[in-house]
Amino acid sequence: MKRVHRALVTATTALAVIAAPSAALAAPEETDREGLRKRLDDVVATGAVGALVEVRDERGVWRGTSGVAELGTTRAVPVRGQFRVGSITKTFVATVALQLVGEGRLQLDDTVEAWLPGAVPDGHRITVRQLLNHTSGLYDYKRTLPMPPEPEFLDDRWRTWTAAEQVRRAVANPPSFQPPGSDYEYSNTGYLLIGQIIEKVTGRSYAEEIERRVIRPLRLRDTLLPGTSPHIRGPHPHGYVPIQRHGETRLVDYTAMNPSVMGAGGEMISTAKDLNRFIAALLGGRLLPGHLLDEMKTPGVAHRKYGLGLAWQDTSCGVRVYGNDGDALAYQSWSFSTEDRRRRVTVALTPDFRADPDDAVDALLNEAFCG
Template sequence: MTTRRTMLKTGAVTAFVAVGGATLTADPAAAAPTSGPDRAALQDTLARMGANGASGILAEVRDRDWAWRGAAGVAELGTGRPVQPRGRFRVGSVTKSFVATVALQLVAERRLRLDDPVERYLPGLVPDGGRITVRHLMQHTSGLFDYTDGLLGGATVQDLVRMRYRSWSPRELLAYALDEAPLFEPGAGWSYSNTNYILVGLLIERVTGRPYGSEVTRRIIRPLGLHQTEVPGHDPDIAGPHAHGYLPLERDGGVVPVDITRFEPSIAWAAGEMLSSAEDLNRFYGALVGGRLLPASLLAQMQATTGPESYGLGLFSLTLPSGTTLWGHTGGIFGYETFAMGTADGRRQLSLSANPWGPHEPDDAMDQLLTLAFDGTGAAARTGRIQQLPKLGRF
């Protein structure tokens, strides 16, 4: 099922090293489930994932009536300090679901139209912008080259460390994409491109006259009470409890971890810069898929999928062997991997953050975690393997 999805897909990952014994943490404040998954089995599965593929890992499974939170591993290598189940982390491309929701709210307000050309809102910025629509951007059918392939395609760990505090503007990021030939005609194919969501962020700013992050905060973060969620802008720090992220550096014939926790996140901007917690992400996706953030007609368009990855407008779907359909997004950004999915009725969600570091892929354990969380059993082998998670690029 899940591969590491190029957990640090920067062109710099060459090897992984083992981490010592996992530290297990459960959150006693989380209400014990009255039905559904076995919390001991959830914790055991999380621990196996941490021991095999992450220095630290945390997760929350939430239903309307209860929540379970757990963690394994260490918050910082060499300290023995445990990961906090309610810790904060970089969510990478999960940012796209927030940005897409704001864009669709503007559609509901008739300030933006999905099938309008980009040229109408950002004149002269995008080559062939008269044929690329807002919908093309949001569903990754624009054909635009992914700026991260140009900016990070050949980057080494040393390169990333050197640029870690570099501040980027959206138009600087776009420069790595818009001079490149398109991958296909607008609407004629599907290819995940972070360039699309840099442009959606600029569309939001053009239509509202305010920073896209201010709109995400005003329209989603504050109304839902997501107190651990923020759009950090140029701030390199993660405030509050958090696990550290690492990149693998070859040195003296071996591989050593480089702490990349502090870096300037504007390199991802509206494609992947946000910070959050498992609890907040579960509340967000529960509200979104449950119909609290968008009119039903626009939520239906958000969930109209295309391409090999069943991608809609800032959401993708995943079907379990039991037939249960999940909606959400994944994210990966320098030392952090995020998985956030929930059921189609908005009732149950699973959000997970991992700091990739270890010798193995956590495929089997992730399969089991999903079946435990959503089907109440870890017996994935009896019902078939879960489809592979989409390989959605660097952020």
């Protein structure tokens, strides 16, 4: 799921109980990078319980942490810890869909109706390409769900959702725009449909296909799609969401939850090391041929920096980097690489919702890519 914390920050500027973590727990490995250490501490000081980063560049590998792994403790964030990656899942899903295109089993201009008859209104006008680049106009099912700080949000913590159920909730609402392809609006609904289409094409779930086509070949040993399993199996920081009760907003530990609510749009768990390996393999042509990687880098509308499950941004020194970011509510992450793969950075944090950490994260990314 794409980052939504800006709204949460606005709604929770006066959290009743936050144990502000110390930013003195940075734990670098291999080489000491004082600029990176300071930027990571700034991320935590701005609005995170804890954070971790892995930077790979010409100087080697630098891994660091800041803050704490769990509120009320002094336990350091595990430097190789797992976390929920949110919408970075979409880049994996899109990679599998494009592999199927490369095999001639799917076409980017195939319609939703052709693969999933009756699933969405006007499905004959919405293409696979438009699902992948968020130009379908389909209403985002996430907007139909209670969200923090509403206490009702916790009622669905252990609920198992199906993609079909979420899509039905979405299409009960009018489209964000018409006709499909004429504009851009981020919609997790499109990726639930892509997950269903992958299953129709292959006879296997999108999770099985990602495991078979990406995770195993790249030996991403700490990456998994948990389905309905609520736990993070390896070392990990705890994640929190703000919940309002009796006029007070408090952070609630939301580390364990049923990730089926995010599905193909955001259920994955991974590590900084694995995500850096994945983006290098993708940009290096190990997963897709050049013409399909070019499709991935082509924006759906001219003014957006988002293609087919892949995003990009321009750093302060003018270097363009490719990857994605993700929000799993209790976890936020960023994974980007230069096109030549010489510099790769993955950042993950557990927000405390005092303030939006985006600018501090951007400063860290600029330090890593431009410093």
